[in-house]
Amino acid sequence: MIDALHIPDFPMQRTCPFDPPQEYAKLRVEHPVSQVRAPTGQIAWLVTRYEDIRMLLNDPRVSADRRHPNMPLTEEVTPQTRRNIAEVGRSLIGLDRPEHGPRRKMLMAEFTVRRMAAMRPHIQHTADELIDAMLAGPREVDLLTALALPTPTRTLCELLGLSYDARDIIQRSANAQLRRSVSAEERQQTSAELRAYVDQVVREKTAAPTDEDLLGRLVLSNRETGLYDHELMVGLTMLLLVAGHETTASMIALGVTGLLQQPEKIPGIVADPAAAAAAVEELLRYFTVVDALPRVAVGDIEVGGVTIRADEGILLSFASANWDDEAFPDAATLDLARPARKHLAFGYGIHQCIGQNLAREELHIVFRTLFSRIPTLRLGADLDDLPFKKDSNIYGIDALPVTW
Amino acid sequence: MHVIVDRELCVGAGLCVLSAADLFDQNEEDGQVVLRDAAAQLSTERALAAAQLCPSGALSAVEGTAR
Numbered sequence: 001m002i003d004a005l006h007i008p009d010f011p012m013q014r015t016c017p018f019d020p021p022q023e024y025a026k027l028r029v030e031h032p033v034s035q036v037r038a039p040t041g042q043i044a045w046l047v048t049r050y051e052d053i054r055m056l057l058n059d060p061r062v063s064a065d066r067r068h069p070n071m072p073l074t075e076e077v078t079p080q081t082r083r084n085i086a087e088v089g090r091s092l093i094g095l096d097r098p099e100h101g102p103r104r105k106m107l108m109a110e111f112t113v114r115r116m117a118a119m120r121p122h123i124q125h126t127a128d129e130l131i132d133a134m135l136a137g138p139r140e141v142d143l144l145t146a147l148a149l150p151t152p153t154r155t156l157c158e159l160l161g162l163s164y165d166a167r168d169i170i171q172r173s174a175n176a177q178l179r180r181s182v183s184a185e186e187r188q189q190t191s192a193e194l195r196a197y198v199d200q201v202v203r204e205k206t207a208a209p210t211d212e213d214l215l216g217r218l219v220l221s222n223r224e225t226g227l228y229d230h231e232l233m234v235g236l237t238m239l240l241l242v243a244g245h246e247t248t249a250s251m252i253a254l255g256v257t258g259l260l261q262q263p264e265k266i267p268g269i270v271a272d273p274a275a276a277a278a279a280v281e282e283l284l285r286y287f288t289v290v291d292a293l294p295r296v297a298v299g300d301i302e303v304g305g306v307t308i309r310a311d312e313g314i315l316l317s318f319a320s321a322n323w324d325d326e327a328f329p330d331a332a333t334l335d336l337a338r339p340a341r342k343h344l345a346f347g348y349g350i351h352q353c354i355g356q357n358l359a360r361e362e363l364h365i366v367f368r369t370l371f372s373r374i375p376t377l378r379l380g381a382d383l384d385d386l387p388f389k390k391d392s393n394i395y396g397i398d399a400l401p402v403t404w
Numbered sequence: 405m406h407v408i409v410d411r412e413l414c415v416g417a418g419l420c421v422l423s424a425a426d427l428f429d430q431n432e433e434d435g436q437v438v439l440r441d442a443a444a445q446l447s448t449e450r451a452l453a454a455a456q457l458c459p460s461g462a463l464s465a466v467e468g469t470a471r
Binding site: 057058101104105107108109110111112113114116341342346347348349350351352353354356357360 | 412415416417418419421422423425430431432433434435436456457459460461
């Protein structure tokens with residue numbers, strides 16, 4: 001029985017570096033939909049089973065509209081930041097059907113499997129340059145700053161058409177948005193800093209758009225259709241920067257750590273693109289760096305033995321879903337050859353990550369290039385001593401010492 | 405079995421193309437799913453896998469032959 005007087009806090013704490021919070025396993029069996037208290041103090045329904053989450057994410061009674069006052073947020077925010085989140089959400093991720101479709105379609109052609117495959121030479125070049133620099137220096141490197149962070153930053157800058165000089169502000173702001181230890185005031189301030197930078201970039205792109213980069217093409221296509229809107233462009237750009245940056249960096253760092261736990265599997269992954277593709281999916285499943293996303297009910301919904309009433313907040317735990325044995329037999333085992341593509345690491349439903357195939361390309365290229373060029377790579381510290389990010393809404397590692 | 409496509413529901417995640425490039429493609433103009441051969445007969449396993457992976461319900465596996 002859940003003690004009515006004690007509603008557990010969300011996010012729940014991780015105790016093992018690789019595992020989602022241990023409470024999830026029990027909740028999936030005993031209370032697959034249960035109440036939790038978000039950092040904002042809001043009470044919300046935490047959903048932990050794979051099938052329930054998939055069902056809810058295609059249910060029209062579940063809204064992504066961040067303007068709803070009961071939308072639970074997974075970090076403490078100032079009232080201003082809450083308004084900003086609601087506002088940025090109006091560019092894409094906070095829209096419901098039917099508003100969402102036309103907006104998503106503005107970006108879909110930019111993120112097709114074919115377009116992302118066309119990024120391969122750029123990503124390969126980036127990875128090779130960064131690994132060249134590693135090999136030119138001492139054999140002790142923080143892989144996070146040497147490879148995991150700069151790969152997505154440079155890839156995003158190339159895709160969007162931003163100067164790589166912007167990397168500091170992008171990295172600082174993306175990081176601050178996602179750390180729960182950052183004060184609400186500081187979060188508001190770095191968000192404003194990023195917004196000012198993006199505002200300036202969008203003005204420049206609007207003044208002289210080219211079809212050489214995503215932002216330029218978006219300006220041109222939106223002018224054709226008469227849909228151009230400055231605030232919308234700023235919102236979309238901020239979203240792409242924040243969503244595509246820390247997530248990928250975290251997955252590179254955690255993925256390398258995961259692969260190093262099974263070094264005997266690495267040569268096969270380096271040699272065989274299909275084995276590498278499977279390993280990437282399994283690492284995405286196993287680590288699920290975005291634990292949970294918020295929603296709000298706009299009608300009464302029966303799920304997992306409870307009734308979620310209209311206007312109640314919902315938290316969907318992808319990290320729990322991806323460790324649900326009903327969906328992935330023996331889910332707590334990292335099995336680099338299992339067919340894992342149906343995982344929810346990129347979410348599900350109409351808001352499923354639009355950049356997922358860019359992330360796949362980055363992970364695939366980085367893992368294979370790193371271990372092909374430095375086959376003797378190993379951790380430079382004990383696994384248990386690594387600074388895992390226990391306070392971030394995107395799971396990861398603050399530093400990853402490696403040697404070879 | 406065969407697969408039917410509701411293009412209006414497609415959100416361009418590309419999972420169908422990623423998993424079965426011989427069956428699915430994405431339109432260059434709008435990124436939406438294109439079924440390479442609407443009459444293609446699929447094994448039950450492939451048809452269900454495609455439908456299950458699609459995040460937005462744009463693909464459905466249907467018994468029998470396509471009309």
